[in-house]
Amino acid sequence: MAHAYTPGLKVSEKVRVLKKRILPLIGKVLVNKNDVVSSDMVVAETALPGKVHSINIINKLGISPGRINEYMLKKQGDTVKKNELLAESKPWLKFLRATCVSPIDGTVETISSITGQVLLREKPKPVQVNAHIDGRVVDTIENEGVTIETTATYIQGIFGIGGEVTGELKIGVKNQSDCLSQNELDESFRDKIVVTGAFIDYETLKKAIDVGIKGIIVGGFDDGTLKRILGYDIGVAITGTESIGITIIITEGFGKIEIAQKTFDLLKLRSGEKTSINGATQIRAGVVRPEIIIPYLDEIKADNHLISDGINTENNQTGIKIGDPIRIIRNPLFGKIGVVNALPTDPQLVETGSKLRVLEIKFPDGSVSIVPRANIEAIEQ
Amino acid sequence: MTDNNHTVILATDCGSTTTKAILIEKKGNEYRQTFRGEAPTTVEAPFEDVTRGVLNSFSEVEEISGRKILDGENIITPAKGDTGIDLYISTSSAGGGLQMMVAGAVQSMSALSAQRAALGAGAIVMDVIASNDGRLPHEKIDRIRRLRPDMILLSGGTDGGSITHVVELAEYIAAANPTPRLGISYKLPIIFAGNKDTRDTIKTCLEEKCSVRITENIRPTLERENLFPARQEIQDLFLEHVMAQAPGYKKLMKMAQAPIMPTPAAVGNIMQTIAKKENINIVGVDIGGATTDVFSVFDGEFNRTVSANLGMSYSVSNILAETGIENIERWIPFDIDETDVRNRIKNKMIRPTTVPQLIEELKIEHALAREALRLAFEQHKALAIGLKGVQKERDISEAFDQNDIDTLIDMKRLDLLVGSGGVLSHAPKREQSMMMLIDAFQPEGVTRIAVDSIFMMPHLGVLSTVNEKAAAEVFEKDCLINLGTCISVSNISKLNVDCVTFNLNINGTNKEGFLKSGEIVLIEIPTDVEAEIEVIPKRGFDLGNGKGQAIKIKIKGGVVGLVIDARGRPLKMGKDKEANKRLINSWTDVFKAY
Incomplete structure (x- = not known):
């Protein structure tokens, strides 16, 4: 292809991270440019329009829609209290009077003389956006949100579930191929973000939730475990809103796969630090991968902090070239890491009988293999 | 043109x-x-x-x-x-194509017509809201607010008929104040194609919050459906609003010398062109990474459906979610445990651009493709019912009875089945595509089967709007790869009994044979060679013309050949995994597919 690129996951010890924190609707920004913020600080807020309730007044009063306004005691835009009279009929005999009361506290949104329907709206619901990471506000977008900058260890996972959480990073295993078992989990893990090694089974995951672990970082787990924990099969990889009491990030893929050496070493290096993770994943147009962000707190607080060019975590994709480190992401060599040794131009025949564009990979032991280009990903720095 | x-x-x-x-x-x-x-x-x-x-x-x-x-x-x-x-x-x-929500007063009438208008224009229908859809008003309002479609098609009421239901829907839409998917700076377009007497009311109700377009009623009377003006309006709005908001599309529209068309609308065009030109019934499928589109033209009546979350990459895991692991495993002809299959499917979901390198992986993908195609076709059959694409005359009793009308898809009258999309167009061997299409669609009687050679039907669909001759010539010579013909027995109640005999004449050479029920045979007939075949079913078996009725026809060869399929319809596979494996392997051997 004229312009091929293979997106990879970013694993970086120290980079400038920029995070946009944007409201779902127009609202108010609560911080200023250059403010230092902590992860739990609210940076912007808005109010979501309240829930709408529909009341069929004409049926309740036994009137025609065109006459609804004659019977309404409230006008469009009026506020109403729960159980307050909205409308009443006007019979000759008072005991035949029919009434209609508001089921909610709210406002009268519309009164329709065509359908006889009255729509009431509940009070707006406040929505707040917090900083999610410790950092400094480098940009404010009026009425919408802010951009926060931090210097951090930044690692992308391949898939996650659950939303944003922050906690202290704890390494639960000695090396990346170990697996944490449920018996090892105790009260000391509460509120932590825990690295559990190459694999986590259903029982250990359940125990982790019971113990109060905020987040799990693991090489892989079984799809069967995912299904049991969610109660359903995930059809399309759009996640982040699950409410299962924990956020899970897998760094490699489904199955038992040891965490890549570099990833594990970095996590070990930053053990004990305040860590923000987000399991939100979207594998559709506009790919979103789960993230692990471990800020360098001293650098944020330093007065001489400079806003410099660096990696924008939302915007970085490059091509591959000879010598680049890559990971194989499909059988038969799934998970193996090596460097690009050659990039042959002509398509080559593979076992399936397809002719595909391939590359040659050299592994640390000196051996080489041919793999379809589509089946590798760059390990980005 | x-x-x-x-x-x-x-x-x-x-x-x-x-x-x-x-x-x-x-x-x-x-x-x-x-x-x-x-x-x-x-x-x-x-x-x-x-x-x-x-x-x-x-x-x-x-x-x-x-x-x-x-x-x-x-x-x-x-x-x-x-x-x-x-x-x-x-x-x-x-960028997700054209995503629409449709709303109609009655679920099985105006809402269904609206759904068909949107699908025919090339849209993905995110939800169908109707007065009688069983949801409470606040649930409908919540849903409309959360969806963020590119546009909404609102219909309901015959001209001069009921107004309350459609106005009620408009009130819900206004209360939801929906925002468009792309860009927050413009108002969401709403096409109103309902009772003409309510146009002013609908405008008053919605125009403060949305950009309202009025077009002809898609259901002017109970007996008549009129989808074309709404479809045209959808495609105009697609260009004006959706495309104009998508990154770079203003530039692309300037580069192109004809309006940019949604891909499925273009494929629909080409399907209709073939059906009209050859005066045949067609079913076509385009299986992509995210969605699977099914098109049909029966007796000139065009229908299209899109299964928004059935596809071979982004949506591969949804095939598993919709059909269940057992239905996928039944097509896998080797030992593999469920955990492994599940993990492989999820690994494809999270890295959707990877390709199979091993035969085993290819076979798993083809198992998934069979189920995606089967499910998408089931959905198509359920929607392709009764109504004409542009206008249809029907009596009142039929109009009230729409849910009971059988699907228009009559497999015994299907002349041509066309497959397109990566897994079919780029399968390493054409025999694999033929097997997948037969297993998933299960044609009955005599059906020609073809694939899009390199996925060019969308291109030819849009080309047909500016240069019909070029589109037709390229379609015939370079696009359609004729795989062959499938002659199928519809009804098998008992396996391994004498089922059909056949007598085939290829270039003056006779070939005779017979099949027992449950068997399938492939006979090579080179492309462009015409052969004559007579197939005689044993008493009680049906080749499409009725039980025990023989067929004698001329058929053209193809890159795969003639398949005589006595496995019966629907294909029966038991719960015994070992027996299924033997069965699949025996079928695969017939085709020398892997």
């Missing part, structure tokens, strides 16, 4: 992951597809400009063909020698 004198035509399809360019050249007196190039689609960050991918795909065509197409970033036109082109056109499904 005019047949212009173009000598070199360049067409692209901007898909969700790849932009595919094809070059069509006039050689002597006929048009042929000559070169092809592709590049990643660049709608998303970091590029956020669809024309980057388009220009990259042009560059690849330039490299391969030796024709200079670009001067910097400008297309050289007209064509002179080996420089420049005469016409550039494009389709697009990038």
